[in-house]
Amino acid sequence: MSDPVGAVSAEDVKKIARLSRLHVEADRLQPLADDLNGILGWIEQLNEVDVEGVEPMTSAVDMSAPMRKDEISDGGKRDEILKNAPKKDDGFFVVPRSVE
Amino acid sequence: MFTAERVGDPRDYIKGESGDWEIIIGLEVHAQVASNSKLFSGSSTEYGSEPNSQVSLVDAGMPGMLPVVNEFCVEQAVKTGLGLNAQINLFSRFDRKNYFYVDLPQGYQISQFEHPIVGEGEIEVLPIDADGNTLEPVTVGIERLHLEQDAGKSVHDLSPDETYVDLNRCGVALMEIVSKPDMRSPEEASAYVDKLRGIVRALGTCDGDMEKGNLRADVNVSVRKPGGELGTRCEIKNVNSMRFIRQAINYEARRHIEIIEAGGTIDQETRLFDSVKGETRTMRSKEDAHDYRYFPDPDLLPLKLEQSFVDKVKADLPELPDAIKARFMADYNLSEYDARILTADKTKSDFYEAVAKGRDAKIAANWMMGDLFGALNKASTDLEDSPVTADMLGGLLDRIADKTISGKIAKTVFEKMFEGGGTADDIIEKEGLKQVTDTGAIEAMVDKAIADNAGQAAAAKENPKLLGFFVGQVMKASQGKANPQAVNEILRKKLGL
Numbered sequence: 066m067s068d069p070v071g072a073v074s075a076e077d078v079k080k081i082a083r084l085s086r087l088h089v090e091a092d093r094l095q096p097l098a099d100d101l102n103g104i105l106g107w108i109e110q111l112n113e114v115d116v117e118g119v120e121p122m123t124s125a126v127d128m129s130a131p132m133r134k135d136e137i138s139d140g141g142k143r144d145e146i147l148k149n150a151p152k153k154d155d156g157f158f159v160v161p162r163s164v165e
Numbered sequence: 166m167f168t169a170e171r172v173g174d175p176r177d178y179i180k181g182e183s184g185d186w187e188i189i190i191g192l193e194v195h196a197q198v199a200s201n202s203k204l205f206s207g208s209s210t211e212y213g214s215e216p217n218s219q220v221s222l223v224d225a226g227m228p229g230m231l232p233v234v235n236e237f238c239v240e241q242a243v244k245t246g247l248g249l250n251a252q253i254n255l256f257s258r259f260d261r262k263n264y265f266y267v268d269l270p271q272g273y274q275i276s277q278f279e280h281p282i283v284g285e286g287e288i289e290v291l292p293i294d295a296d297g298n299t300l301e302p303v304t305v306g307i308e309r310l311h312l313e314q315d316a317g318k319s320v321h322d323l324s325p326d327e328t329y330v331d332l333n334r335c336g337v338a339l340m341e342i343v344s345k346p347d348m349r350s351p352e353e354a355s356a357y358v359d360k361l362r363g364i365v366r367a368l369g370t371c372d373g374d375m376e377k378g379n380l381r382a383d384v385n386v387s388v389r390k391p392g393g394e395l396g397t398r399c400e401i402k403n404v405n406s407m408r409f410i411r412q413a414i415n416y417e418a419r420r421h422i423e424i425i426e427a428g429g430t431i432d433q434e435t436r437l438f439d440s441v442k443g444e445t446r447t448m449r450s451k452e453d454a455h456d457y458r459y460f461p462d463p464d465l466l467p468l469k470l471e472q473s474f475v476d477k478v479k480a481d482l483p484e485l486p487d488a489i490k491a492r493f494m495a496d497y498n499l500s501e502y503d504a505r506i507l508t509a510d511k512t513k514s515d516f517y518e519a520v521a522k523g524r525d526a527k528i529a530a531n532w533m534m535g536d537l538f539g540a541l542n543k544a545s546t547d548l549e550d551s552p553v554t555a556d557m558l559g560g561l562l563d564r565i566a567d568k569t570i571s572g573k574i575a576k577t578v579f580e581k582m583f584e585g586g587g588t589a590d591d592i593i594e595k596e597g598l599k600q601v602t603d604t605g606a607i608e609a610m611v612d613k614a615i616a617d618n619a620g621q622a623a624a625a626k627e628n629p630k631l632l633g634f635f636v637g638q639v640m641k642a643s644q645g646k647a648n649p650q651a652v653n654e655i656l657r658k659k660l661g662l
Contacts, residue, residue, distance in 0.1 A: 080456075084263070084264075084265065084456055084458070085265065086265045123258055123461060123466075123467045124463075124466050124467060126466065128466060129466060129467065129468060129469035130234050130465055130466040130467065130468050130469075131233065131234075131466070132233070132234045132235065132236035132239065133207070133233045133234070133235060133236065134235075134236065134237070135200050135201050135202050135235050135236065135237030135238070136201065136202060136207060137201055137202050137207060137208065137209045138202070138207030139202075139206055139207035139208045139221035139223075140207070140208030140209055140218065140219040140220060140221055141218060141219070142220070142221075143215070143216075143217045143218050143220070145222075146217050146220045146222075146225050146332070147217060152327075154323075154324075154329065155216070155323075155329075156215055156216040156217050156218070156331075157216050157217065157320065157323070157329035157330055157331055158217070158267075158329070158330040158331075158332070159324070159327050159328075159329055159330075160267045160327065160328050160330060161326075161327060161328070162321065162324075162326050162327055162328050163266070163267045163319055163321075163328045164319075164321055164328070
């Protein structure tokens with residue numbers, strides 16, 4: 066299968082991985098790019114469908130978002146919230162320093 | 166992309182080595198919706214609570230949790246849009262804005278990208294120069310208003326090598342109001358934010374508290390040769406006072422000019438304003454530049470509003486600051502300056518109206534802007550916490566109007582009232598400050614003053630200026646309580662002037 070237009074490069078994979086904070090070994094970049102191009106090529110078939118004049122579908126059900134009243138009905142569960150944190154102190158999550 | 170057709174006033178140009186430069190400014194204002202609970206969860210939005218005590222599993226980004234829209238927040242966005250004379254979009258949608266940061270446990274912010282709830286609008290802004298003079302009005306276009314989630318709070322000073330994270334603010338509803346790049350001076354930019362603040366406060370959709378960060382601005386600045394091609398812009402994040410907005414723009418514009426005139430180029434980047442040093446600095450380097458990869462949030466259905474709902478919100482809109490100001494100028498005959506000061510926010514306009522109704526409107530304005538604001542300023546307090554209420558100030562003005570006290574004694578009564586001495590009537594009664602209007606009593610004091618100063622009395626015929634001396638003597642004798650007009654009249658008669 067030929068690469069679709071704007072094919073994903075190893076460099077793109079590296080960038081996406083970085084944005085997602087995923088660690089990818091250098092020797093995995095090209096194979097991942099090949100896999101992604103395979104998927105994109107397959108999806109490319111959808112371009113064969115004529116969608117002239119068809120409204121883009123924004124959800125599977127034709128209804129508006131259900132809404133809730135502005136009432137306080139949650140919170141007050143700090144211990145539960147912090148339970149999985151690798152490190153916590155005085156009610157805060159503690160993480161590696163995020164600024165210089 | 167943006168165009169910037171309006172060419173600013175030459176008065177606002179910055180002189181560089183290569184000639185004049187014009188500043189182009191656009192703002193993104195984040196206004197926190199004044200709701201009880203968050204945009205997509207039922208946890209509280211209250212400020213200043215114990216860390217992580219107002220966090221639901223939705224806010225914490227736990228897997229499998231589903232967001233549900235808060236209808237009140239939707240209504241506030243519509244109301245604000247109407248207040249900005251903007252297009253309300255009956256169809257809008259939530260998108261995911263993806264980025265990775267410690268205060269965003271979901272890994273994405275739910276925002277509105279392609280289909281915001283509010284489209285284009287415009288407001289009129291009155292910039293004020295450094296001397297407090299009002300300049301010509303400027304129309305600032307609104308590009309859009311959309312709803313989005315706030316992030317949590319990172320605290321960097323509790324540990325030298327760690328960051329502490331509190332997610333209480335995470336998921337609180339924000340209205341991001343994006344302007345068109347229509348401003349050309351720091352004064353126009355701060356006047357725009359001031360105007361927005363007045364509108365959201367009048368509408369009650371946001372409390373406008375900049376100190377708490379409930380209203381904050383991202384400022385986009387670039388420079389160009391007047392009317393020329395647009396330069397590269399830099400975005401200064403989270404500026405939280407009118408003064409800082411002006412300082413940040415001034416600094417940033419001069420930085421751009423310096424770099425360009427030295428032959429360099431501006432990197433499009435995100436910068437921080439350091440309010441202590443009064444300068445901006447790079448916040449993110451280019452390698453970290455964001456690529457948000459927006460896509461429709463599959464957890465949320467599109468937001469569809471009925472026109473009847475929008476009509477109802479519109480019908481119930483309260484009077485907006487511009488309308489109140491116009492009414493004050495028409496009904497109370499106030500100058501533009503007085504009307505502007507007295508309608509700066511709802512507390513002021515409500516207070517003024519309560520004092521002015523049924524009284525002399527100009528005197529009410531003078532007392533409020535002079536004596537009351539002066540005393541509040543000196544006591545470092547706000548009108549909200551004023552020890553003198555509108556009723557109390559009104560009561561004082563009534564006693565001047567019915568001549569119970571003179572304007573001069575009223576100042577004394579006001580001071581005592583401000584110190585908690587009770588109502589004007591209480592103070593006048595307790596201190597015996599009631600004006601002496603009894604002509605017999607005044608005549609007696611006048612006779613005594615003339616008798617005690619016979620020499621001056623004789624000279625007064627030649628030198629009418631001595632009348633002032635006698636008025637002073639009589640007023641002193643009456644401890645300021647004699648009616649000044651009566652004193653003047655009787656003195657003139659007795660001195661033969």
